Amino acid sequence: MTLLEARDLHVGFASHGRRARAVDGVNLAVGEGEIVALVGESGCGKTTLARTLLGLERPTSGSVLYGGAPLAYSSRALKAYRREVQLVLQDPMGSLNPRHTVYEAVAEGPRIHRLTGERELVAEALSRAGLRPPERFLDSFPHQLSGGQRQRVVIAGALALNPRLLIADEPVASLDASVRGEILALLLRLRADLGLSALVVTHDLGLAWNIADRVAVMYLGRIVETGPVEQVLTAPSHPYTQALLSVLPESPAPVILAGEPPDATRVPGGCRFHPRCQVLAGGAAAEAGVDSACRSQALTVLPASPEAHTACHYAAR
Amino acid sequence: MSATAGARRRTALARFWREYRRNRAGVTGGVILVVAVLLAVLTPLITDPAGLDVTRATGAKMAGPSLEFPLGTDESGRSVLLMVLWGSRVSLLIGFMSALLSMVIGTMTGIAAGHFRGWFGAVLMRITDWFLVLPQLVLALVLGAILGGGVSTIILAIGVTSWATTARLIRAQTLAVEARPYIERSKALGAGHWHIMTRHVLPNVAPLVLANTTLSVASAIVAESTLAFLGAGSGEVSWGGLLRGSYDWGAATSGAWWYILAPGLCIVAVVMAFTLCGRALEAVLNPRLRGVPR
Amino acid sequence: MSLLELRDVAVSYRIPAGEVPAVRGVSLSLAPGEALGLAGESGSGKSTLAMALLRLLPRDAEVTGEILLDGEDVLAMKWGRLRAVRWASASMVFQGAQHALNPVRRIEDQIAEPMLVHGLATPAEAKRRVAELLEQVGLPAWRARGYSHELSGGQRQRVMIAMALACSPRLIIADEPTTALDVMIQAQVLQLMRSLIAEHEVSLIMISHDLSVLASMCDRLAIMYAGRIVESGPAHEVFAGASHPYSRALAAAFPTVGDPASRLAPQGLGGDPPDPLHLPTGCSFHPRCPVAGPDCASAEVELWPANPSGSHTAACVNVRSEVAP
Numbered sequence: 001m002t003l004l005e006a007r008d009l010h011v012g013f014a015s016h017g018r019r020a021r022a023v024d025g026v027n028l029a030v031g032e033g034e035i036v037a038l039v040g041e042s043g044c045g046k047t048t049l050a051r052t053l054l055g056l057e058r059p060t061s062g063s064v065l066y067g068g069a070p071l072a073y074s075s076r077a078l079k080a081y082r083r084e085v086q087l088v089l090q091d092p093m094g095s096l097n098p099r100h101t102v103y104e105a106v107a108e109g110p111r112i113h114r115l116t117g118e119r120e121l122v123a124e125a126l127s128r129a130g131l132r133p134p135e136r137f138l139d140s141f142p143h144q145l146s147g148g149q150r151q152r153v154v155i156a157g158a159l160a161l162n163p164r165l166l167i168a169d170e171p172v173a174s175l176d177a178s179v180r181g182e183i184l185a186l187l188l189r190l191r192a193d194l195g196l197s198a199l200v201v202t203h204d205l206g207l208a209w210n211i212a213d214r215v216a217v218m219y220l221g222r223i224v225e226t227g228p229v230e231q232v233l234t235a236p237s238h239p240y241t242q243a244l245l246s247v248l249p250e251s252p253a254p255v256i257l258a259g260e261p262p263d264a265t266r267v268p269g270g271c272r273f274h275p276r277c278q279v280l281a282g283g284a285a286a287e288a289g290v291d292s293a294c295r296s297q298a299l300t301v302l303p304a305s306p307e308a309h310t311a312c313h314y315a316a317r
Numbered sequence: 318m319s320a321t322a323g324a325r326r327r328t329a330l331a332r333f334w335r336e337y338r339r340n341r342a343g344v345t346g347g348v349i350l351v352v353a354v355l356l357a358v359l360t361p362l363i364t365d366p367a368g369l370d371v372t373r374a375t376g377a378k379m380a381g382p383s384l385e386f387p388l389g390t391d392e393s394g395r396s397v398l399l400m401v402l403w404g405s406r407v408s409l410l411i412g413f414m415s416a417l418l419s420m421v422i423g424t425m426t427g428i429a430a431g432h433f434r435g436w437f438g439a440v441l442m443r444i445t446d447w448f449l450v451l452p453q454l455v456l457a458l459v460l461g462a463i464l465g466g467g468v469s470t471i472i473l474a475i476g477v478t479s480w481a482t483t484a485r486l487i488r489a490q491t492l493a494v495e496a497r498p499y500i501e502r503s504k505a506l507g508a509g510h511w512h513i514m515t516r517h518v519l520p521n522v523a524p525l526v527l528a529n530t531t532l533s534v535a536s537a538i539v540a541e542s543t544l545a546f547l548g549a550g551s552g553e554v555s556w557g558g559l560l561r562g563s564y565d566w567g568a569a570t571s572g573a574w575w576y577i578l579a580p581g582l583c584i585v586a587v588v589m590a591f592t593l594c595g596r597a598l599e600a601v602l603n604p605r606l607r608g609v610p611r
Numbered sequence: 612m613s614l615l616e617l618r619d620v621a622v623s624y625r626i627p628a629g630e631v632p633a634v635r636g637v638s639l640s641l642a643p644g645e646a647l648g649l650a651g652e653s654g655s656g657k658s659t660l661a662m663a664l665l666r667l668l669p670r671d672a673e674v675t676g677e678i679l680l681d682g683e684d685v686l687a688m689k690w691g692r693l694r695a696v697r698w699a700s701a702s703m704v705f706q707g708a709q710h711a712l713n714p715v716r717r718i719e720d721q722i723a724e725p726m727l728v729h730g731l732a733t734p735a736e737a738k739r740r741v742a743e744l745l746e747q748v749g750l751p752a753w754r755a756r757g758y759s760h761e762l763s764g765g766q767r768q769r770v771m772i773a774m775a776l777a778c779s780p781r782l783i784i785a786d787e788p789t790t791a792l793d794v795m796i797q798a799q800v801l802q803l804m805r806s807l808i809a810e811h812e813v814s815l816i817m818i819s820h821d822l823s824v825l826a827s828m829c830d831r832l833a834i835m836y837a838g839r840i841v842e843s844g845p846a847h848e849v850f851a852g853a854s855h856p857y858s859r860a861l862a863a864a865f866p867t868v869g870d871p872a873s874r875l876a877p878q879g880l881g882g883d884p885p886d887p888l889h890l891p892t893g894c895s896f897h898p899r900c901p902v903a904g905p906d907c908a909s910a911e912v913e914l915w916p917a918n919p920s921g922s923h924t925a926a927c928v929n930v931r932s933e934v935a936p
Contacts, residue, residue, distance in 0.1 A: 041793040042764075054505055075509065082507035094498035099520050108516075109506040146883045147653065154502065161506065176652035177820040177864035178857075181879025188875065203793050209868045210877040234869050247798035249823035250867055256798045 002068070003197050004053060004085065004165055005029040005304060009062035011045075011052050018265040022048040023059075024221030027304035030165060035191060035198045037208035037229070039244070040218035041261045049218070050167050050201045054087055083113060086158035090170035092150035096142040102126070102153050103138040109161040121160050128193075129156035130186055148179035155186065165197045166190075172207065184211050205244060209233055214306060217241045220272045221264055222301070227308025237308075237315040239279040270295045271313060279314050288317045336601045343597020349590035353583075357405040368399045369554060379566070379573050389575035391559075392566040400554050401579050407555035409587070411471050412538035418476025419537070420483060420530040427487025428522065431495060432514050442488070448481035454543060461549040468551045475540045483529055487522050494521045524602030531595035535588040542584055556580040612682065613640040614781060614814050615664070615701075620676035621838075622656070622663050631887045633659040635838035636676070643781065646808060646815040648825030648846060650861060651835035654884045657818050660835070661784050664816070665697050680782070698725040702775040704768075706787035711771060712759035718745075718770055719755035725777050744773040748803060765796035772804065782814045789824065801828060822858075823865045826850035834858045837885050837895040840914065844923030854917040854925035856900050894928065902929065 011023040022045040030036045040046045051057040053064055055071055055078050064071040066081060089095045096105050106122045115121060126134035129152040142150055151171065158166060168187070172180040188211055190196040200212060208215045208229055215233065216226040217240065225238035236242045246255040257276045262268065268275050274294045277285070285291040290313040299311040310316070337343055367373050376390035383389070388397040430441040460474040494500070494517065503513055544550055545557025546564070559580035563569070568576040622634040634656040641647050651657045662668045664678055666685060678685040680700060688696065702725075705711045713721060722744060723737040732740060742752050748769040759767055768788060775783050788804070789797040805828060808815050819825050825832055826846045833843040834857065842855040853859040860880040866873035882899035885891055891898050897907035907928060914924040915931045 041795055056501070056504060079507045079509075082505060087502060087505035089498050089502060091498055095502045097497075097499045097517055097521075108503060108508070112503075112507045112509075112512055149883065157502070157506065176884075177822065177861050178652050178880040180864050181877040182881065183879070184877035185879055188877070205794070205868050206866045209870075210866055210873060211875065230874070244794060245868060247794055248868060249821075249827040249865075254798060254802070256802055257795050258799075261793075261795070 001032045002029045002304075003032045003034075003066070004199070005065040006049065006053060007063050007065060007304070008301065009049070009052060009064065010060045011048050011057060012060045015265055020264040021221050021267055022264050023052060024264070024267065025062075025301040026218075026221070026223055027301060028216055028223060028226075029304040029306075030197050030199050031306070032164075033191060033195045033197055034214065035187065035200065035212045037212035037215045038199060038201045038218060039203065039205060039208055039215055041203060043261050043263065044218045045221040045264065046201045046218050047169055050169055050199065053199065054085060054167055055081055079113070083161045084163055085165045085167060086161060086163040088151075088154055088158055088166055088168040088171050091174050092147060092154050093142060093174075095154050096150060098142055100142075101138065102131075102140050102142075102145075105142070105153055106157045106160050109157055113161065115161075122156075125156040125160040126153075128159050128190070129153070130182075131156065146179070147175050148182060151175060151179075151183050152186070155183075155190075159190070163196070165199070167199045167201070169201045170203070171200065173202070173204070181210075187211055205233060205248060217244070220262060220267060222272060222299075222311065224273065224302075224312070225308075225310045226302055228306070231308050237310045238273075238312045239277050239314070240273050243278060270297055271299055271311075273312075285314050288314055290314050290317050333601060337597060340597040340600060342593045343601075346590040346593025346597065349586055350594060353405060353587050353590070354409065356402060357409050360402045360406060364399055364402060366403065368396055369403060371395065379568075379571065379576070381573075382575055388579045389573065391562060391576060397559075397575055397579050400559055401556070401583055404555045404559055404580060405583065405587075407468060407551065407553045408538055408541055408557070408584070411468060411475065411541045411551070411555070412534045412587075412591075414472045415475035415479070415537040415540075416530050416534040418472060419480040419533055420526060422476070423480035423483025423529075424487050424519075424522070424526050426480065427484040428491050428514050428518055430484065431488040431491025432510060432518065441484075445481045445484045445488075448478065449485065451478070453478045454540070457540065457544060458547065458549050461544060468553060471541060471544060471551045474544070475537050479533060479536065479540070483526075483533065486525065486529060490522045490525055491518050494518050524598075528595050528599040528602060531591055531598055535591035535595070538584065538588055538591070556584050560584075614643045614645075614681060615641040615816075616677075616679040617664075618677040618679070620660065620663065620674065620678060622659050622668065622672055622674050625671045625673065629888060630673075632838055632890075633672070633887065634663065637835075637838075637840055639833060639840065639843065641782070641814050641816065643814055644812045645831065646817065646829040648822075648829035648832045649816060649818045649835060650820060650822050650825055650832060650858075652820055652861075652884055654887070655835040656838040657835045658786055661703075661786055661816060661818055664784060665701060665703060666693060667703070695729060698780065699729050699731070699778045700780055701782035701784065702778065702780045704771050704775045704783060704785040704788045706790050712767060714759055716758075717755070718757055718759065718762075722755075722770065722774050722777055725774065729778060731778055740777065741773075744776055747776070747807065748773045749799075763796075764792055765799060768792065768796075768800050769803065772800070772807070776807065776811070776813075779811065780813065782816070783808070785815065785817045787819055788817065790819070790821075797824075804828070820861070821865055822850055822861045823867075834861065837890060838887065839895070839926065841896065841927070842917070842923075842925040843914065844917065844925075848918065848923050854923070854930045855896075855927045856902050857896050858925070860901075894926070904928070 006026050006028045009023055009026045013020045013022055026049060038046050048057060052059055058073060066084065071081060103122055106125055107118050110118045110121050123134040126137060131137045131149065131152050172183050175183060187198055212229050215229050216223045219240050225232055225241045232241060236245055243255045243257050245251065246253060255278050259276060271294045274280055279285050280291060280294050285294050293313040302309040302311050371393040374394040376386050376394040376396060378392055378394050380386060380390045386396045391397055426441055426445060430438045456478045457474040461470055464470040500513060500517060503517060541555060542557030542560060545555050546561045548561065550558045563576040617637055617639050620634060620637045624631045624633055637660060649657045663674050674686055680696065719741045722741045726732040726737045726740060741755055745752055745755055750766060750769050789800050792800060817825060817828055829846045832846045832849040833840050834855065836857050842849060842853060842858045849858060850862055853862050863878035880899060885895055893908045893910050894912045897903045900907065910928050912926040912928060914926050917923045917925040917930045
């Protein structure tokens with residue numbers, strides 16, 4: 001059963017007088033109890049997509065569906081939506097108001113929604129997030145906590161509203177290696193205990209391997225490959241996914257793509273990855289006779305189904 | 318919760334006081350202010366206002382300092398000391414109240430202009446800019462003339478013309494606070510505009526507001542003196558009014574230095590004291606000067 | 612002879628509440644051309660140690676022990692000599708390149724600065740050298756006239772590397788040089804560093820909390836915990852066969868994609884880093900250690916050999932009992 005879905009979503013911005021197509025046609029679904037990793041480099045539109053799914057950004061076209069119904073943007077409807085879908089940001093120090101205690105930070109959601117039994121909600125959320133006993137932390141300030149504890153407070157703040165889905169933007173990128181696994185294990189435990197779904201936005205393929213059921217690889221505003229983690233990460237079919245996997249430290253033959261990820265104000269024609277594609281540059285695409293398609297023929301937008309899909313002329317030959 | 322919050326506030330206050338005490342200039346300013354305010358409050362208890370009445374003045378005209386009149390007398394034979402004491406009440410009252418008014422307008426405008434980025438914020442900023450470039454003194458003079466004399470008029474005239482810089486400052490700080498991720502988190506929790514402005518922005522700009530208000534009391538006192546000196550005063554005895562009187566009666570040319578120096582030095586001392594306190598508050602409260610605990 | 616030798620280096624910060632030990636007795640040596648990886652979580656003292664090497668710490672830090680660079684004690688150097696050593700013999704690549712570059716000066720001026728300051732080049736030579744350096748780090752020459760805000764994160768890090776290379780130092784200290792960068796950019800920067808180090812025969816000390824990155828870049832690894840080195844040895848031996856439970860936790864934190872053991876099973880380390888003012892007794896790691904025995908709270912630990920040759924050492928009582936004769 002699909003919980004949250006993006007349907008042919010487009011989000012654009014004006015950037016230095018040009019139009020940036022940050023999200024340029026995305027279908028993506030997160031099922032109930034499912035953890036989906038959205039992977040890509042900075043500037044690929046993954047954070048914009050996450051913000052749009054949260055209703056913090058409005059799509060230029062297409063729609064966000066929650067429980068099958070399109071998201072309404074009235075402030076009352078958005079407020080109700082916030083109880084269902086919650087956000088966890090990358091930098092836990094920045095996500096907590098330095099002047100608020102742990103109690104105030106976690107109680108903020110219940111206060112906004114005028115929930116009863118605030119104290120119990122806060123204590124329960126803190127212990128669910130692994131801060132036990134909760135009383136020990138209530139009066140602490142963010143700067144008195146370690147990085148991992150801060151991120152747990154942020155997660156507890158989201159849990160206090162009893163949401164059904166967490167959208168986590170690089171939840172462990174600014175944490176120490178030793179803490180990283182603990183926070184990821186917490187997300188898995190919340191799924192097991194509460195049936196909490198999650199969309200994890202990251203540039204870290206190891207994270208996807210650690211906790212996600214499905215992965216969607218995003219490049220320049222589009223999802224270029226999607227499918228079950230085992231399949232996509234062990235037998236990637238898109239050249240971009242292959243390159244991302246090949247540069248992981250232990251991998252034997254790194255394919256290092258030259259240059260920076262291109263910017264969303266100048267999306268190349270044809271396959272949007274073709275200027276950096278190692279398969280095209282290496283001549284394999286020409287051998288297969290798809291090189292002209294790569295350069296000139298646009299690819300269709302991948303569907304939001306759970307099966308594996310790849311947007312690549314070469315892979316589809 | 319309230320008990321712990323209360324205790325927390327007390328420890329925060331204690332920490333603030335400890336740091337403030339280390340600032341020598343701030344302590345000096347604070348002492349001058351406490352003395353000035355105490356004197357102003359106690360004046361009705363220790364002096365007789367009858368001495369302010371021209372018809373009941375007992376001293377000689379323009380007499381120098383003596384035992385009976387430690388700061389000499391004015392053109393009607395009134396005690397300058399008595400007038401300086403009574404004048405401090407009006408000057409300080411106008412200083413405090415108009416600074417408060419300007420702070421309230423400035424803070425509300427600044428936070429709103431920083432929070433609402435659309436046309437509303439833009440309009441607020443244009444209004445602020447308009448007040449910023451208007452010659453303040455002229456505007457206050459005109460307002461005073463239209464609304465008629467009286468202490469409340471002067472408070473209104475000074476308050477309404479001096480909030481624009483505060484608004485600019487608060488807006489800049491608001492923009493900085495609103496860029497922090499915890500604002501995004503709060504929005505995702507479902508927070509509305511009011512919640513974000515009162516729970517996150519206001520507490521963060523409050524120290525700045527406090528320091529800024531202290532500084533603007535000083536400029537309000539100067540503004541009041543200027544208005545009174547230019548003849549647009551409240552009609553009550555104030556330091557500016559005294560200076561005006563000394564000018565009118567040619568105190569400078571007739572060698573009646575006490576008539577000029579007494580109110581003049583009072584203004585200088587109190588304005589300096591407020592400035593010292595404001596700077597000290599800024600240093601203690603402004604995390605950028607102090608370095609936030611990480 | 613080793614290029615850099617540390618003998619019992621300790622660093623503590625003076626704060627109102629007392630002395631905070633950040634580094635507590637570190638000894639290590641680095642041969643010319645060798646790359647050493649220094650790993651540990653934040654607060655382990657790894658960055659403090661790196662800063663101490665060039666005496667870049669704030670005034671309230673007290674450094675004791677000996678730091679011998681080419682046999683000369685950095686801690687005893689006069690100010691002028693120290694300035695000559697910084698950049699010219701040893702230079703630093705900081706994390707967060709956007710803050711380490713001056714936004715209002717041209718890139719070329721910033722790269723040329725150390726050469727001109729140390730009188731190693733005339734302005735004309737410096738200009739030529741800047742062009743050469745930019746080419747080496749893979750940036751187009753016209754970027755020299757630009758400013759740092761026109762560059763992307765990866766390009767700024769390349770500029771930082773060019774600056775570090777400017778005076779042809781013999782040692783480069785890189786503190787989390789790729790932490791803020793994307794995987795692909797990280798791979799580009801690491802590849803660049805690897806080739807430059809090989810080409811120029813520079814020694815490298817690289818600091819990171821990502822053990823897998825260090826293992827792929829360095830010859831040797833040293834793992835720090837609570838201000839001490841708890842394990843040190845050949846990179847692949849430490850990464851793949853760590854002897855200290857803390858090193859094992861660090862190595863497991865970044866999973867190998869495709870490894871069934873880590874699939875849906877993220878590995879972490881419970882507990883929090885110790886408070887340096889109240890360090891645990893015995894082995895400082897024992898409160899968080901998954902294999903701690905009853906003696907660990909009292910046992911004094913030191914670096915014991917963890918392989919027959921003694922090139923791999925670990926400060927864990929289990930190592931002593933396994934390898935000791």
